Amino acid sequence: MTSAAELDQMIQSGELIESTSEMTPEYLRELKHTLIVSGDTELISAPAYYLAAKRAPSINAFMTGIAIIQDELAHAHIAYHILEELGEDQEKLIFSRDPKSFRYPYAFDVPLESWTELVVANGFYDQAGFCLLGDIHDKCSYGPWKRGLNKVMLEENFHLRNGRTWMKRISAAGGSAKEELQKAVDWMFPLSVEWFGLPDSMKMHSTQLEYRLKGLTNDQLRQWWLSTVVPYCEQIGVKVPAHKETKDSKDVWELDYPFPCEFDAENKRWDFKQPITWDDVLTRWRARGPRNSEMVAMFQEEFHNFRKTHKKDS
């Protein structure tokens, strides 16, 4: 293992780290943590999207939905594969962890129940993934991950396109279709804003930034997301609770509601009159949401059933 000073020197100079022999134990721990969040997020999006994709309005739309799910599983595989190379047991990570210990954004725990909600997820959640992974792809100090993300970025673009094309189409249809779209945006927009985590003012220290596992802060990533999503929604005639302001001759995206605030997951409803603290948010996240155990069971159950009924020696 290299010393902390040597590692720091490599990170500062922009050199890429290629093997565990170049890491400190702290760097390795932080890298693994970041990879687990990424792998878990991609993995859980598969059951989350599947439960909505099966409600696709045409065979073509269903094929697109299924292709996106296939992409997400492949992206998950990249993260878990790297974790295995770093000494983790991939099988245990995926199939033997308690559902509550998966480290994906809370948003996926709230059921996507229609094609409309799926395409808004493609437009919002995949945009969030695009910002987070795009930043890692751009800045990450760990070479194997940075390179692995080349193809991932292109595929995420395809997901975004599915989201945006369909959101535009549904909005243009008007009537009850557009109402359903607006309703989906109303609960999914604030969940996506929350996705990027604590505001910078409350997060004094970021080990991920220090080790250049990522390059942008939570607020910078959130602003990036808002700068793509808000203008697009306005363009297609969908209302979102945020607007642009100019501060020190810079564009800043401001939210029109207290952040954070109370969310009723069962009814998919935000109470903008009910501000809460970040401790309340963290408590909600840790408890996980309505669909957590059902989704994890979707890939864990059969793994274990299959092994029970297919004993090697029988």
Add this chain to the structure above:
Amino acid sequence: MTQRFWEALAEVEDPEMPVNLVDLGVIYGIKETEGTVEVDLTFTAMGCPASDFILDDVRERLLREPGVSDVRINVVWDPPWTTARITQAGRDALESWGLAV
């Protein structure tokens, strides 16, 4: 003269891979009669998840050509597409992205 339509479709990128539709070899033929452009086009797979996007993009791009008022697309499967239809430029583009063909 359909040359300008071929050039126009060479500006349309495949939604999943960094290669344009002409270099990918999925455009089989283009005809034009009195402002109506007819395109014979195939997909790389029958279950192509991007088929709707490709049809939209082809239509949208051709309608931007002066004098074009209508676009008709025939999706054809004969002859079937194979990687042999990718041009050298297409091969180079895909290879630089990490896909050997």
